[in-house]
Amino acid sequence: MPKKRPTSQSLIALTSIVALSGCATMIHGTHQDISVKSNPADSTIVLDGKTVGTTPMKVSMSRKHPHTLMIKHPGYYIYKTEIKKSSSGAEDLGGLVGMGVDHMTGGAYNLVPSKVDATLLRKPLTGATVQNLGSQNKSGS
Structure with a gap:
């Protein structure tokens, strides 16, 4: 029995599956830069x-997964926020194979928020801190 040769339709279908698999992953990658100020x-x-x-x-x-971001500075309360993942919408372009690849690599998601601009709140001065500041001012005079 002779071996069947792949038809041009089969080759086109296979090429399309490979080319489109992980479409969202190829479009915007598996990592995202988040601006933090x-x-x-x-x-x-x-x-x-x-x-x-x-x-x-x-x-x-x-x-691939959500993140916890904290911003710390001496004398200030810690700022904490969650960076969550949401569907990017691009994963639908690659069919079933592409969707699987995109979900496994994280390419199917965008992280939100895409930037963090935090204003930290100053902690109140304690009695000891106020006293130390006062003694520094007296010694500097």
């Missing part, structure tokens, strides 16, 4: 429990 600047950025730098900066985050 704060007032005061030079605050510490903590992403998912790990220090990643200081403000202002762009933080590259995996689109």
Whole structure:
């Protein structure tokens, strides 16, 4: 029995499946840069429990799962926000194979918010802090 040769339709179908698989992943990748700014600047950025730098900066985050972002600065309350994933809408272009690839890699999602601009709240001065400030002023006179 002779072997069947692939038809041109089969080759076109196979090529289309491979070319379109992971379409959203190819369009915008598996990571997203989130712009992080704060007032005061030079605050510490903590992403998912790990220090990643200081403000202002762009933080590259995996689109695969949500993240917890904290911004810390001495004398200020910690700012905390959740970066969530939402459907990008581009995953529908690749068919079933593409949808599977996009969901596994995170390419099917956008992270929101796409930027964080935090104003940290100053902690109230304690009695000891006020007393120390007062003694510094007296010694400097």
